[in-house]
Amino acid sequence: MSSTSTDHMDAPSDGIMRAADGTPLKKSLARALRREKLRSFLLILPLLAFIILSFLMPIADMLFRSVENGIVKETIPQTVALLKTWDPTTGEAPGEEVFAAFHEDFVKAYKDKSHTRLGLRLNYDEPGMSGLFRKTGRKVAKMEPPYKDAFIKVDKDWGKVETWAVIKRASPVLTDGYFLSALDAKRTSNGIEMLPEKERIYLFLFKRTMILSIVITVSCLLLGYPIAYLLANLPLRTSNMLMILVLLPFWTSLLVRTSAWKVLLQQQGVINDFLVWIGVIDDANRLIMINNQTGTIIAMTHILLPFMILPLFSVMKTISPSYVRAAKSLGANDWTAFWRVYFPQSVPGIGAGAILVFILSIGYYITPELVGGTSGIFISNRIAYHISTSLNWGLAAALGTILLALVMLLFYVYDKIVGIDNVKLG
Amino acid sequence: MKLKLMLLATVAGVAFAAPAVTEELPPCDNCSDSMTIVSWGGAYSKSQLKAYHEPYQALTGITIVNDESSNEAVAKLRAMNEANNITWDLVDVEGPDAVRLCDEGLAMPINADELLAPAPDGTPASEDFGDSLISDCFIPQIVFSTTFGYRTDVAAWNGKVPTSVCDVFDLENFPGKRALEKRPKKNIEWALLCDGVAKADLYDVMATDEGIDRALAKLDTIKSDVIWWSAGADTPQLLADGEIVMGSTYNGRLFSVIEEQHQPVAMLWDYQVFDFDGWIIPAGLPEDRLNRVKHYLRFATDTQRLADQAKYISYGPARASSAPLVGKHAELGIEMAPHMPTDPANMKNILVNNIDWWADYSDDVDAKFQAWLAK
Numbered sequence: 001m002s003s004t005s006t007d008h009m010d011a012p013s014d015g016i017m018r019a020a021d022g023t024p025l026k027k028s029l030a031r032a033l034r035r036e037k038l039r040s041f042l043l044i045l046p047l048l049a050f051i052i053l054s055f056l057m058p059i060a061d062m063l064f065r066s067v068e069n070g071i072v073k074e075t076i077p078q079t080v081a082l083l084k085t086w087d088p089t090t091g092e093a094p095g096e097e098v099f100a101a102f103h104e105d106f107v108k109a110y111k112d113k114s115h116t117r118l119g120l121r122l123n124y125d126e127p128g129m130s131g132l133f134r135k136t137g138r139k140v141a142k143m144e145p146p147y148k149d150a151f152i153k154v155d156k157d158w159g160k161v162e163t164w165a166v167i168k169r170a171s172p173v174l175t176d177g178y179f180l181s182a183l184d185a186k187r188t189s190n191g192i193e194m195l196p197e198k199e200r201i202y203l204f205l206f207k208r209t210m211i212l213s214i215v216i217t218v219s220c221l222l223l224g225y226p227i228a229y230l231l232a233n234l235p236l237r238t239s240n241m242l243m244i245l246v247l248l249p250f251w252t253s254l255l256v257r258t259s260a261w262k263v264l265l266q267q268q269g270v271i272n273d274f275l276v277w278i279g280v281i282d283d284a285n286r287l288i289m290i291n292n293q294t295g296t297i298i299a300m301t302h303i304l305l306p307f308m309i310l311p312l313f314s315v316m317k318t319i320s321p322s323y324v325r326a327a328k329s330l331g332a333n334d335w336t337a338f339w340r341v342y343f344p345q346s347v348p349g350i351g352a353g354a355i356l357v358f359i360l361s362i363g364y365y366i367t368p369e370l371v372g373g374t375s376g377i378f379i380s381n382r383i384a385y386h387i388s389t390s391l392n393w394g395l396a397a398a399l400g401t402i403l404l405a406l407v408m409l410l411f412y413v414y415d416k417i418v419g420i421d422n423v424k425l426g
Numbered sequence: 427m428k429l430k431l432m433l434l435a436t437v438a439g440v441a442f443a444a445p446a447v448t449e450e451l452p453p454c455d456n457c458s459d460s461m462t463i464v465s466w467g468g469a470y471s472k473s474q475l476k477a478y479h480e481p482y483q484a485l486t487g488i489t490i491v492n493d494e495s496s497n498e499a500v501a502k503l504r505a506m507n508e509a510n511n512i513t514w515d516l517v518d519v520e521g522p523d524a525v526r527l528c529d530e531g532l533a534m535p536i537n538a539d540e541l542l543a544p545a546p547d548g549t550p551a552s553e554d555f556g557d558s559l560i561s562d563c564f565i566p567q568i569v570f571s572t573t574f575g576y577r578t579d580v581a582a583w584n585g586k587v588p589t590s591v592c593d594v595f596d597l598e599n600f601p602g603k604r605a606l607e608k609r610p611k612k613n614i615e616w617a618l619l620c621d622g623v624a625k626a627d628l629y630d631v632m633a634t635d636e637g638i639d640r641a642l643a644k645l646d647t648i649k650s651d652v653i654w655w656s657a658g659a660d661t662p663q664l665l666a667d668g669e670i671v672m673g674s675t676y677n678g679r680l681f682s683v684i685e686e687q688h689q690p691v692a693m694l695w696d697y698q699v700f701d702f703d704g705w706i707i708p709a710g711l712p713e714d715r716l717n718r719v720k721h722y723l724r725f726a727t728d729t730q731r732l733a734d735q736a737k738y739i740s741y742g743p744a745r746a747s748s749a750p751l752v753g754k755h756a757e758l759g760i761e762m763a764p765h766m767p768t769d770p771a772n773m774k775n776i777l778v779n780n781i782d783w784w785a786d787y788s789d790d791v792d793a794k795f796q797a798w799l800a801k
Binding site for chain 1: 497498500501504526528529530531603608653654656667668669782783785786787788789790792793794796797798799800801
């Protein structure tokens with residue numbers, strides 16, 4: 001011990017603080033911290049790896065699909081190269097040289113069955129391409145030169161400029177086609193055009209999703225605020241009992257709750273039966289409350305209500321009752337005390353609940369699918385359709401990317417107006 | 427008591443059949459001893475279990491794992507293929523999905539005559555299955571149809587009964603809500619037929635923008651009275667609840683509403699739309715699993731087995747040679763033949779799902795249809 005202190009004494013006094021072993025203190029502290037950091041990094045590593053592998057990478061992969069278009073170039077490389085010099089505005093189909101290259105590519109593609117996959121891809125741009133490729137595939141092995149005539153003999157569409165223009169337009173390895181479709185537009189030989197009015201659907205659905213989600217968020221707030229207030233201000237024993245009533249539906253399966261709403265709301269359902277029985281409405285004019293927007297709003301408000309109540313409750317719990325008491329003792333009436341003193345303190349809870357409910361509801365699809373009919377479905381229903389039924393994953397990815405961008409934009413706007421640090425979950 | 431007798435009868439039946447069949451069932455070399463079969467669940471899976479899986483398991487002693495994911499089979503197979511990890515051995519899909527999977531290279535092409543057993547009289551499988559072999563990858567099991575059911579107790583109809591599919595579009599004589607599928611397929615065809623398009627011109631008319639507009643205009647006349655369904659169980663439920671007076675769904679679903687649940691519902695077979703349902707083998711199975719699948723398929727798609735399935739569900743066997751063997755329902759004891767979509771009395775007017783046409787046009791028509799629906 002004493003020798004160490006002697007060492008210290010002997011150390012050159014260059015003004016640098018040193019640790020016991022003589023290394024500068026700064027350095028040794030940094031080393032200790034580095035070890036600390038490394039250890040904590042190792043502790044979170046499993047979670048980080050899990051999130052990257054199971055969450056971020058699939059999302060990135062899915063987003064990339066919205067522009068990815070390697071299939072055309074991979075399946076018919078020589079044709080794509082030759083088509084670069086072909087100009088569709090001449091009004092002439094490509095020459096024999098392109099057809100010969102196309103035949104070679106096609107035979108190769110037919111062997112590994114990728115010609116039909118290409119057909120499906122091109123069918124997104126022009127209906128009929130899928131059938132054309134399937135039909136041609138059956139005959140391609142037996143074709144003899146000149147190939148142009150041979151192809152046209154299989155189907156006269158091969159002689160049309162438009163067919164080749166579609167292939168040429170679809171050749172680049174990255175495409176904006178899915179995003180254009182997702183915005184109800186289309187790339188034609190005259191450039192980008194909007195679809196005819198009556199065929200536009202996605203912009204309309206984005207708008208509807210936003211509006212309905214806002215309506216659902218507002219109705220959750222209107223219903224949830226008084227309940228949260230009640231829960232926060234009752235004695236603990238009573239409020240715990242009532243809390244169970246909030247949590248019980250929260251724990252119940254989504255499908256069960258949605259089906260229960262069907263039973264309640266349908267025209268021959270419990271509510272209509274009751275109203276007819278007490279004579280409010282007559283039997284011939286039963287209310288239509290399901291398979292429309294009303295159904296979606298009612299069922300989703302019920303399902304998402306706990307997500308509003310819980311953050312509100314936990315924020316209200318922290319508001320000291322003495323503030324309101326103080327306001328009243330200074331002469332405020334009940335309303336002023338609530339509005340000027342209590343309410344502003346509960347805003348962080350409203351922010352958290354509203355964001356939670358809104359973001360959950362714009363991504364919902366099961367409930368709208370089951371009770372929304374046609375006027376109550378969301379954009380997510382179309383995304384689900386393209387993922388699982390039409391298998392147009394590129395379009396689904398583009399729609400999903402736009403939805404994600406919209407949410408981020410709204411988040412940004414919210415941050416600018418209310419401030420994101422003004423959100424509290426408890 | 428009844429159930430016990432029936433069980434005994436089934437056991438006896440299997441025991442009786444077993445020695446006779448073992449002679450025909452060749453040994454399976456280099457075969458895996460379990461397989462995962464994907465199907466639709468519910469009454470349909472049960473019919474396969476009784477008619478195919480249980481007898482096969484009794485004969486071979488292997489394990490069959492049932493997965494009820496046919497609904498999302500196409501998307502899942504594509505995902506499995508991308509991940510290079512095929513966990514399914516045999517998948518039950520509808521005809522259009524089989525064509526799609528074959529086009530995507532996700533299903534294995536087969537040679538029907540090589541893979542499947544000939545009919546008892548020696549007719550090769552390709553002839554016995556005939557038109558139901560709609561794709562190079564498809565191994566048909568059943569014919570099912572989409573048709574209308576209506577309630578028989580609607581007071582507002584004054585005793586009239588719908589006899590034609592066009593009565594669906596007749597709100598004057600047959601008022602009330604009707605259920606239609608939330609997809610363009612079949613609805614477009616019915617609408618055009620009832621708008622005066624001849625059956626022969628149907629798909630030519632549908633290939634034009636005007637044709638689709640015309641069909642949507644016809645559907646507009648009843649749009650405010652339609653509840654759109656997306657699951658096959660919706661229409662039977664809505665019919666039973668009295669929410670609708672008529673609606674389209676699969677004929678087997680209507681059979682169970684009428685014969686098993688005894689609801690006041692009847693079938694309108696006019697212009698039923700035929701579809702096939704069957705197996706596909708996922709592409710890229712390892713050899714031992716593929717051998718097992720082939721061995722199973724030869725057994726499960728033979729004439730007797732396909733006829734057996736009709737004892738449990740009212741879908742017609744895809745083999746011509748199975749039709750005469752269709753008997754009584756195993757539990758209800760009623761003759762199944764008149765409930766088959768393929769029964770001549772039910773087949774006066776039919777459509778066959780035009781899979782090739784829809785493969786080309788479904789994306790386009792669907793977008794138009796959904797845009798129409800949403801507004």
